[in-house]
Amino acid sequence: MRKYSEKAMELVFMASATVSIIAVAVICIFLFSKGAPAIFEIGVLDFLGGTVWKPLEGQFGIFPMIVGSIYVTAGAIILGVPVAILCAVFMAKFCSDRLYRFLKPAIDLLAGIPSIVYGFFGLMVVVPMVREFFGGSGKSILTASILLAIMILPTIIGVTESAIRAVPESYYEGALALGATHERSVFFTTLPAAKSGVLAGVVLGIGRAIGETMAVVMIAGNQATLPNGLTSGIRTMTANIVLEMGYASDGIHRNALIATAVVLFVFILIINLSLSLLKRRDD
């Protein structure tokens, strides 16, 4: 009797564990089965390389949106990564225990704030700021980059900090013993030794930035055209979906939006793949 219940529960545990596999499979199947035919119907090159998005006139080129996603993500990385890495170094190697007890929950809170609140904050604070200093409407690549940089800070800080802490203390002590200052020891021995962990944090940050939707849609301007500068508005792939899914009629328009999600999904898969490659190199 006991033998049976043992075996049965093991099967239940195993079945639960396979839900993740099923979920990924079902998500892939549904997205690709709706999106892929649309891509082929529009034409792969016309869809990915077309610069005109006019759903009502049957033109579905998402090149501006791909460019938009890449621009705001790159901007967020350029602005956010240096601050995040330096902040992680501070938390791991510079700050006192007492300060850490305040800093760590603060970073966690930064990660917990809903993206809609970030978007609202961006709309009320960052947009007017950019309008004031750089001109234009304020809803621009730059605005989205600044806000996304803030949003990816906790992700990169968390991963980087634990990567730095995982470096053996002997590296740091060795450098100190050779006469290097605390700063030199940390930045020229400990940090380089943690570089694959740091890189993993950055890649994770890229994934968060490119997938962010609600914050970006409120502050990026959402013009589906190629941008001509940092202060011109842009529409990301995620924004494209949110903006038009609500009113897209059945058929090619809706499927083109799903196809946009497929392209985004492929980006995410590539990011995930590079992440697991980085982790494997770490082990």
Added chain:
Amino acid sequence: MQQLTTRMKEFKRSPISGLLFALVHLAAAVTVFVLLFLIFYILYHGIPNLTLPGLFAWEYDSKNVSMMPAIINTVIMTVLSLAMAVPLGIFSAIYLVEYSRKGNKLVKVIRITAETLSGIPSIVYGLFGYILFVITLGWGYTLLSGAITLAIMILPLIIRTTEEALIAVPDSFREGSFGLGAGKLRTVFKIVLPSAVPGILAGVILAIGRIVGESAALIFTAGTNPAVPDSLFASTRTLSVHMYALLSEGLYTPQAYATAVVLLVVVIGINALSGAVAKKLSSKR
């Protein structure tokens, strides 16, 4: 003080050290400043709006744009999603930690897929839920569609935190239980799980935070109907979606501020609670 002067001497000898010292402090200060500025900005502009008439009325109409139904919906949505994701997540983690053997192919695939799930953006989840539940199954915008979508979304988080909590339970606990003649199942449920509860709880609380803050995955699955649902198949809006709806209508900025305050307070509370639970875990050891 003396320490400071020796440091200054060091920086004079090696200016780059001084520069790096300044930079790390600046970066940490900037990060904290941004967080505090965001919180105080929202609270400062939002709290006066909390007294708007009818903001917490039981019924929503276009005059009072009450957030009360949205708050109730958020609670319902959270409970439903957790009811699905928590047992699944805990069982998955039990399998991964307690039952699987090293080098098992299935375990590898499970880990890869769980990682993939945690990297998928919420809008893609939303679209998936839309295609599967709203269109293919023909449910329309429903509470259940939203809850299932969210359950899949938080599953990897629950699995990971539970796994960490289970791994942290010392092997001597298991050996002691086996030594007394208990079977594997009994050991897992009576010995291992109870000692892992704080870790699991901290993960569940984090998951609540994600559910409360989620909007992109819900707009096209649960819809935006601002009323308390009378069944699993009614459309609902959670607090985050409510805020998005207010902002996209563009007429209700004061109410959006007030909603942001409520969201922010909830998130701060959740984070504090999760931190306290996790601390209890580490102090016990």
